Amino acid sequence: MYSLSTCWNSHRHTDGRLMLREIRSLGFDYAELSHGIRISLLPGIFEAVDAGEIRISSLHNFCPLPMGVDRAAPNIFKFTSExxxxxxxxxxxxxxxxxxxxxxxxPLVVLHMGKVDMKDYTDRLLEMAGAGQRETPKYEKLCAEVLEKREKRKEPHLTAAYELLRRLIREAEARGLRLGIENREALEEIPFETDFPLFFREFDRPSVVYWHDTGHAQIKENLGFIHHGLHLEALADRLAGFHIHDVSFPGRDHLPPGAGGIDFAALAGLVKPEHIKVLELGPWVPTADVQRGWEHIRSLWGET
Structure with a gap:
């Protein structure tokens, strides 16, 4: 199934039903409720769903927004906090x-797992990569530094996050939900790209699945930390769905497919009809570009 995330249009609506009708008017049978859903939008969302106007493919934690928060804040409360x-x-x-x-x-909730408490290396490396400095000794030194520091500091954060996740798994399974663990673009966020296989061995149950964000993976490739296609292939047996957006080098993301540098055709062999495929586009993307991006990805990945 293809779906469109409400991160594209929730900010400009005060009625959840009209928000979902806009998505339905573009031809989408499904929408994802993203992490910018204000509590005031819920009555209209429930009306649209109950009336059969649209179906909901997935939710992105936290949804709805916590009381007193009026803008997207998926990391406001971190699983990794001490x-x-x-x-x-x-x-x-x-x-x-x-x-x-x-x-x-x-059927599914997408989760961010949190981060290691350390300074932000990601933005600095993106700045250097954009300036053509990826092959410099300084860049290589910073990459080595972030790998060393996050490895040294991760254990208490992993312990906290995993204990919380175990509690959530029990609650999710009682409700028949799956939890999609999303790959992140920031080098400080967990699971680290090298730790995903260990993570899924630790949480070896059908309710815990991999959620692949194409933009985040491409940013990690642009920084030199993964190969996008190989990373996805290594986790294909736990893959449940995608956040689909393109990236302009090195890190401008949430563009419509075809507007950036991701080789979506190279990923097509790993995409299955049963995967949830959510276009997660920036609120600045014009409606016509949403439609063109959806047509582009379907031409490469198939209609379903």
């Missing part, structure tokens, strides 16, 4: 996402 109060808020808000997913009959 503050137990923040982790408890992450747990409670994720449970609210689960309840919303059940209410709209969505």
């Amino acid at each position: 503050d137990p109060r923040e982790r408890e808020m992450a747990y409670r808000q994720t449970l609210k996402t689960f309840e919303t997913a059940v209410r709209v009959k969505a």
